Amino acid sequence: MDHDMYRPQTFSISIKGVVVRDGKVLLLRNEREEWELPGGRIEIGETPEECVAREIFEETQWKVETGPILDTWMYYINAVEKHVFIVTYGCHPTGNTQPVLSHEHKEIGLFNEDEVLLLVMPEGYKRSISTWYARLRGDASELTG
Numbered sequence: 001m002d003h004d005m006y007r008p009q010t011f012s013i014s015i016k017g018v019v020v021r022d023g024k025v026l027l028l029r030n031e032r033e034e035w036e037l038p039g040g041r042i043e044i045g046e047t048p049e050e051c052v053a054r055e056i057f058e059e060t061q062w063k064v065e066t067g068p069i070l071d072t073w074m075y076y077i078n079a080v081e082k083h084v085f086i087v088t089y090g091c092h093p094t095g096n097t098q099p100v101l102s103h104e105h106k107e108i109g110l111f112n113e114d115e116v117l118l119l120v121m122p123e124g125y126k127r128s129i130s131t132w133y134a135r136l137r138g139d140a141s142e143l144t145g
Helices: 048-060 123-144
Strands: 012-021 024-029 039-041 064-077 082-093 107-111
Touching: 012 048, 012 064, 012 123, 024 048, 024 123, 039 048, 048 064, 048 082, 064 123, 082 123
Parallel strands: 012 082
Antiparallel strands: 012 024, 012 039, 024 107, 064 082
């Protein structure tokens, strides 16, 4: 094996949040015309939980409390030929203001669970959204049980 040829694979890490309020999930439309979860790159010196709360606020002006990790996977973005390691967290909104679109995205949307299935969106995000809805339903049934 020729060690000179070895190049460690580089990839960025993106921490995303699934925020559901009044039964609807908060999504953003990017320049690739895909819907995605709010979130972004983790910075040195912050925890993943802090990162996702900061990014959601920067992108939507929504304040959230970060809950549990929902999923992790390596996502390959064909359009830019880059790998991104995605971590998704379930998040609890703490206010009731309307979301505000930042310069980073083209559109902001609130969708119910059924609508999400029809959106142009990476499967991993859809999986995380389904997982969080299921958890929230489980929590609700425990509270009412």
